Amino acid sequence: KKKVNILRLREMKQQGRKITMVTAYDYAMMTQVDKADIDLVLVGDSAAMTMLGYEGTVPVDMDTMLIFNQAVSRGGKHTFLVGDMPFMSYEVSIEKAVENAGRIMKEGFMDAVKLEGGERMANTVAAIVRAGIPVMGHIGLTPQSAAQLGGFSVQGKNIDGAKQIVKDAIALENAGVFAIVLEAIPSAVAKIITAKVQVPTIGIGAGPYCDGQVLVIHDLLGLFDRFTPKFVKRYAALGEEMQKALNTFAGEVRRGEFPAREHTFTMLEENEERLIA
Ligand code: KIV
Ligand code: NA
Numbered sequence: 028k029k030k031v032n033i034l035r036l037r038e039m040k041q042q043g044r045k046i047t048m049v050t051a052y053d054y055a056m057m058t059q060v061d062k063a064d065i066d067l068v069l070v071g072d073s074a075a076m077t078m079l080g081y082e083g084t085v086p087v088d089m090d091t092m093l094i095f096n097q098a099v100s101r102g103g104k105h106t107f108l109v110g111d112m113p114f115m116s117y118e119v120s121i122e123k124a125v126e127n128a129g130r131i132m133k134e135g136f137m138d139a140v141k142l143e144g145g146e147r148m149a150n151t152v153a154a155i156v157r158a159g160i161p162v163m164g165h166i167g168l169t170p171q172s173a174a175q176l177g178g179f180s181v182q183g184k185n186i187d188g189a190k191q192i193v194k195d196a197i198a199l200e201n202a203g204v205f206a207i208v209l210e211a212i213p214s215a216v217a218k219i220i221t222a223k224v225q226v227p228t229i230g231i232g233a234g235p236y237c238d239g240q241v242l243v244i245h246d247l248l249g250l251f252d253r254f255t256p257k258f259v260k261r262y263a264a265l266g267e268e269m270q271k272a273l274n275t276f277a278g279e280v281r282r283g284e285f286p287a288r289e290h291t292f293t294m295l296e297e298n299e300e301r302l303i304a
Pocket of ligand 2: 071072073084111
């Protein structure tokens with residue numbers, strides 16, 4: 028597997044080759060993704076929900092994200108790794124944003140960072156890019172500002188909203204992003220943006236016209252039982268597999284079937300006899 032870079036991603040868009048991205052948060056999961064035919068990994072702040080059990084992404088902080096970044100980087104040698112900037116790590120000031128983006132690169136060993144917001148974040152994105160750090164944008168439904176949006180709902184269904192999202196995409200491209208995540212917007216809006224910008228668009232709940240698609244790995248594998256949005260497709264039922272394995276183990280232990288001979292250490296018979304004597 029050959030690791031992609033930001034030039035290759037742009038080339039893939041031009042050639043009409045779809046880009047694939049999933050999230051990952053830990054070493055074991057990342058080693059699986061690294062062997063699979065996946066172009067990009069996002070260490071998403073969705074870790075707040077999938078790994079830490081919070082209701083949304085707001086509570087997770089820089090130090091916690093860095094731990095996820097480091098674990099993923101140790102298992103992801105052949106995949107381009109994007110580190111999500113957590114809520115309040117880039118909004119307070121441009122200096123703080125650049126500093127925290129730098130930490131995600133230097134301490135988290137990521138290849139790029141991602142942050143939420145379009146026009147309103149363009150100056151911040153430009154400053155991080157000027158520092159030499161590749162930035163992925165994220166517009167449409169931006170979970171970190173769910174409270175301000177009035178919940179986790181589809182964005183850009185009305186004309187004004189749709190026009191703003193197109194403006195956001197153009198502002199991000201001008202600010203120097205290498206790709207843009209489009210979350211929970213009508214497919215017609217995603218189609219227009221994908222045609223208008225030179226950088227790849229990566230959709231989640233944004234329809235089939237994006238240059239690539241991303242899903243949260245726990246959703247894709249069937250490991251997350253809580254609320255599942257309309258745009259998620261389950262490609263496996265690993266939660267059910269885990270239940271089967273755990274209950275089989277428990278049953279075998281209770282029936283005295285595990286551990287068997289092949290899982291058990293022995294000692295020389297004479298030593299065993301002397302031990303008993
Ligand atoms: O944190 C995350 O998982 C994300 C993706 C849904 C794009 O931002
Ligand atoms: Na995120």
